[in-house]
Amino acid sequence: DTGVSQNPRHKITKRGQNVTFRCDPISEHNRLYWYRQTLGQGPEFLTYFQNEAQLEKSRLLSDRFSAERPKGSFSTLEIQRTEQGDSAMYLCASSPGRDRPPYEQYFGPGTRLTVT
């Protein structure tokens, strides 16, 4: 399977714990995006990378959230001191990131986080 992969698929954690999610983009896609989606809502943009550079962060991304893409390949999203409001589906997408739009994105299956 050469699509976007995410691990774990499901994560249940207690409030206050730290969690880390991983995303492996489609090979040679240099753009990688993180989104959060809750029931009945569209995906909300969190952040994105062009290669290893983090180019934009949403205001939704509080200080408890951090994302990295150290070698320009896979990325991790860490949430520290989780809160119940963090419960959501965390989606990763990648894009070829050509110099010009349109930037079609291809999504992974997501990581469903439940904070108890």
Add this chain to the structure above:
Amino acid sequence: RKEVEQDPGPFNVPEGATVAFNCTYSNSASQSFFWYRQDCRKEPKLLMSVYSSGNEDGRFTAQLNRASQYISLLIRDSKLSDSATYLCVVNNARDDKIIFGKGTRLHILP
């Protein structure tokens, strides 16, 4: 005005019928537009990009109206398998902001 707005539906449509829905966007600098399909508890999947000249892919037709700032999706001869949520996506290339609508739910009835 929200950046990207869609009628949440649900649209309940008999099989074989034609259905259309619109998506409006507020930023006139938006440059790229897409329709994604999302099945229940699954990830969004790219359905089609929307080009200025409009484009068609089988039973699906997408159009862009820059003057009125909306895009549309038309589904002809609807199938039961078309039941899903359809997400409108708008990208402003200037600041690379990508905005998803909340989606329109479509139910195709047998």
